[in-house]
Amino acid sequence: MKQKSIRKQDALDYHSKGRPGKIAVVPTKETETQRDLSLAYSPGVAEPCIEIANNVENVYKYTAKGNLVAVISNGTAVLGLGNIGPEASKPVMEGKGLLFKIFADIDVFDIELNTQDPEELIRTVKVLEPTFGGVNLEDIKSPECFEIEERLRQDLKIPIMHDDQHGTAIISGAALINALELVNKKIDECRFVISGAGAAALSCAKLYLLLGAKIENILMFDKDGLVHKRRTDLNKYVAPFATNTEGIETLADAMKGADVFLGLSVGNIVSQDMIRSMANDAIVFAMANPTPEISYEDAVAARPDIIMATGRSDYPNQVNNVLGFPYIFRGALDVRATGIDENMKMAAAKALAELAKKPVPDIVNLAYNEKNLSFGRNYIIPKPVDPRLITTVSIAVAKAAMESGIAQNPITNWEAYEQELAKRLGLDNQLMRYIINRAKRTPKRVVFADAENLKVLKAVQQAKDEGICIPILLGNVQKIQRIIEEHNLELGDVKIIDTRDAQNADQLKRYGDIFFEKRKRRGYNQYEAHKQMQVRNYFAAMMVETGDADCVISGLTRNYPNAIRPALQVIGRDEGVKKVSGMYILLTKKGPLFFSDTTVNFNPSVEEIVEITELTAKAVEQFNIRPRIAMLTYSNFGTADGEDAVKMREATAILQRKHPDMIVEGEMQAHMAFDTDLVRENYPFSKLAEEGANVLIFPNLSAANISYNLLKETGDIEYIGPILLGLRKPVHVLQLGSSVREIVNMVAIAVVEAQSK
Numbered sequence: 001m002k003q004k005s006i007r008k009q010d011a012l013d014y015h016s017k018g019r020p021g022k023i024a025v026v027p028t029k030e031t032e033t034q035r036d037l038s039l040a041y042s043p044g045v046a047e048p049c050i051e052i053a054n055n056v057e058n059v060y061k062y063t064a065k066g067n068l069v070a071v072i073s074n075g076t077a078v079l080g081l082g083n084i085g086p087e088a089s090k091p092v093m094e095g096k097g098l099l100f101k102i103f104a105d106i107d108v109f110d111i112e113l114n115t116q117d118p119e120e121l122i123r124t125v126k127v128l129e130p131t132f133g134g135v136n137l138e139d140i141k142s143p144e145c146f147e148i149e150e151r152l153r154q155d156l157k158i159p160i161m162h163d164d165q166h167g168t169a170i171i172s173g174a175a176l177i178n179a180l181e182l183v184n185k186k187i188d189e190c191r192f193v194i195s196g197a198g199a200a201a202l203s204c205a206k207l208y209l210l211l212g213a214k215i216e217n218i219l220m221f222d223k224d225g226l227v228h229k230r231r232t233d234l235n236k237y238v239a240p241f242a243t244n245t246e247g248i249e250t251l252a253d254a255m256k257g258a259d260v261f262l263g264l265s266v267g268n269i270v271s272q273d274m275i276r277s278m279a280n281d282a283i284v285f286a287m288a289n290p291t292p293e294i295s296y297e298d299a300v301a302a303r304p305d306i307i308m309a310t311g312r313s314d315y316p317n318q319v320n321n322v323l324g325f326p327y328i329f330r331g332a333l334d335v336r337a338t339g340i341d342e343n344m345k346m347a348a349a350k351a352l353a354e355l356a357k358k359p360v361p362d363i364v365n366l367a368y369n370e371k372n373l374s375f376g377r378n379y380i381i382p383k384p385v386d387p388r389l390i391t392t393v394s395i396a397v398a399k400a401a402m403e404s405g406i407a408q409n410p411i412t413n414w415e416a417y418e419q420e421l422a423k424r425l426g427l428d429n430q431l432m433r434y435i436i437n438r439a440k441r442t443p444k445r446v447v448f449a450d451a452e453n454l455k456v457l458k459a460v461q462q463a464k465d466e467g468i469c470i471p472i473l474l475g476n477v478q479k480i481q482r483i484i485e486e487h488n489l490e491l492g493d494v495k496i497i498d499t500r501d502a503q504n505a506d507q508l509k510r511y512g513d514i515f516f517e518k519r520k521r522r523g524y525n526q527y528e529a530h531k532q533m534q535v536r537n538y539f540a541a542m543m544v545e546t547g548d549a550d551c552v553i554s555g556l557t558r559n560y561p562n563a564i565r566p567a568l569q570v571i572g573r574d575e576g577v578k579k580v581s582g583m584y585i586l587l588t589k590k591g592p593l594f595f596s597d598t599t600v601n602f603n604p605s606v607e608e609i610v611e612i613t614e615l616t617a618k619a620v621e622q623f624n625i626r627p628r629i630a631m632l633t634y635s636n637f638g639t640a641d642g643e644d645a646v647k648m649r650e651a652t653a654i655l656q657r658k659h660p661d662m663i664v665e666g667e668m669q670a671h672m673a674f675d676t677d678l679v680r681e682n683y684p685f686s687k688l689a690e691e692g693a694n695v696l697i698f699p700n701l702s703a704a705n706i707s708y709n710l711l712k713e714t715g716d717i718e719y720i721g722p723i724l725l726g727l728r729k730p731v732h733v734l735q736l737g738s739s740v741r742e743i744v745n746m747v748a749i750a751v752v753e754a755q756s757k
């Protein structure tokens, strides 16, 4: 249920590796030629400038303003870390930028301001208005944040929201609606204890009142204790929540018999006894970040009837404003709302609450390694990776803005808008997420043939932490342990086998006997067969062959044919397979592309092309993707009769005859695989006329190899491969230069494959 906690060094490495930080600016127009540059900059750029000068509304037409949000902080209330300053807040603000982008395709400039003076901050944000389509204020401490936001809301004509106030209120409001429904309690009868009287807590409390909570049923605490009428230090935002109840001093007193605890303060201030003292079916939202008021484990261990939520992604019920801000701004920007009003916030809260009750898509279950998430005590609110959030919440917000009369650009075709929203979700990382999560469901034993390598060991660490595999390492025990220690890896009691160690003589003997039986009439004498087992790639393959492991990740290599020989000799091909082949997956923005054969067959015959295509189609289906196959060469449907053109034409004909349901088309040039307009116009019969290809089969190894290498080098595209197709059991060979991430991806692919063997 819970993921392994994040290591400090991993978090630091993540931020510092490669280009420091997490976001960058990328051009969205062509910039290749001198003409492009003349259009992008002087002289061409003067034309949109003049158009905007004539009518300022044109700024939305000719610039990025309409999709650009400023995430602005002064670093005074950064998560629960307090006033740590503007520079120290930057990783959080870049993080918000990243989330805006991946969840709602909104571009962000994060702006960290070196001021604690509200007037200066207000003035600064005001003068920034021309640049941005919206402003997300973040981690600005109370009470200053209230006035700052209020004044800016009045003065700016673009949507503005202090996320810690309203984002948090919306999400926790949705979670509260659902939690109360589950425990069958009425909000107006519930007793609330709120720890924190800052930006988030006050805003949540106000929304709870709107939802029906009674102010006399709320006890609020700040750093100095109970917010009570007798106190003289309360500011005007907190004062309305002051109670006149007597006999309650501490949080522990207040928690007795309470129905709901809301924590938006600091970590570790609630004890198990306090949780135990609450009313039946207690609702506990311990939302301080990164450390909640009470840990998830402690709270659920304290009593069985609790509904527990935190702000963290590694436990059930993540009540975090990430579920709101990307989609609220998306909806507000798309209708060009002049603000974000109460109606829009309430619409977002209700849409979220409703979404949690709908059946959960498979991709969400997979992402959380759950079989069947459904509305209940451990699922009161949708998960952040739910692809329906963008359509559900953004549409609700856009509609509400139109109802409020603050939408300057009302939407008329909701169906088209919904499709447009769905397209905004990047597809490039979905496949890998799916594969990794499928691997996590039933992790397999993966033997790493070349474990004396830091990159491999780092990948093993990640794969183990993520729960993808049970690793077995081959190599010199001392050497591996030294690398583990030097780099502070924590592999616990992972199994390490040295194939040269006399201690493993029995296993070697057993494997040698089996190998000799297999190869005794194929060039090996008894001595050689046994000796060969000391070679790690052979030993690893034999572990899988004998059932001592489930899949092999073999060494980082330059020579592919040599590296797959042990697997072929020990494990062999799948039934009916004449030749193995290799596939690469390129993770593009438009979704994954599968390339074959990139690795094994230099110049395949028609029959071999047919087999390569069949093996590739089968592998693609394993990832739950319907293959749409283009048979590539230099000719289109008979326009040339060269050797490769004829080969691909004949292979297509055979495949179409053999597999009438297969979407396979050819022969064709590569651009015909994607340009559906061109295909419809010229070759309307093509099976790829409506939707382009996702599988590309090449006429020979050169073409395939050159193509994927060009794409990955010039397109900055992440790839996985080569994935060996056609073996009886999964063995995958790492290319020299594979990164840690690529190795982890490969492990996940091998595990998924092993699951279906």
Ligand SMILES: NC(=O)C1=CN([C@@H]2O[C@H](COP(=O)(O)OP(=O)(O)OC[C@H]3O[C@@H](n4cnc5c(N)ncnc54)[C@H](OP(=O)(O)O)[C@@H]3O)[C@@H](O)[C@H]2O)C=CC1
Residues within 6 Å of the ligand: 076, 077, 078, 079, 080, 081, 139, 140, 141, 142, 163, 164, 165, 168, 195, 196, 197, 198, 199, 200, 201, 221, 222, 223, 224, 263, 264, 265, 266, 269, 287, 288, 289, 290, 310, 311, 319, 320, 321, 322
């Ligand atoms: N899960 C989520 O989505 C979100 C979580 N949060 C979390 O909520 C917390 C507060 O954030 P925010 O409102 O922006 O910050 P603020 O600085 O505006 O508010 C912090 C509040 O916590 C109070 N506080 C501090 N220590 C204690 C204590 N020991 N007992 C009771 N109250 C205490 C402060 O009291 P005083 O007023 O006396 O200083 C203040 O009222 C942070 O941990 C943040 O990470 C925030 C937004 C979203």
Ligand SMILES: CC(=O)C(=O)O
Residues within 6 Å of the ligand: 078, 079, 080, 139, 163, 164, 288, 289, 311, 320, 321, 322
């Ligand atoms: C989630 C968030 O915004 C916070 O903890 O401050």
Ligand SMILES: [Mg+2]
Residues within 6 Å of the ligand: 079, 138, 139, 163, 164
């Ligand atoms: Mg925040």
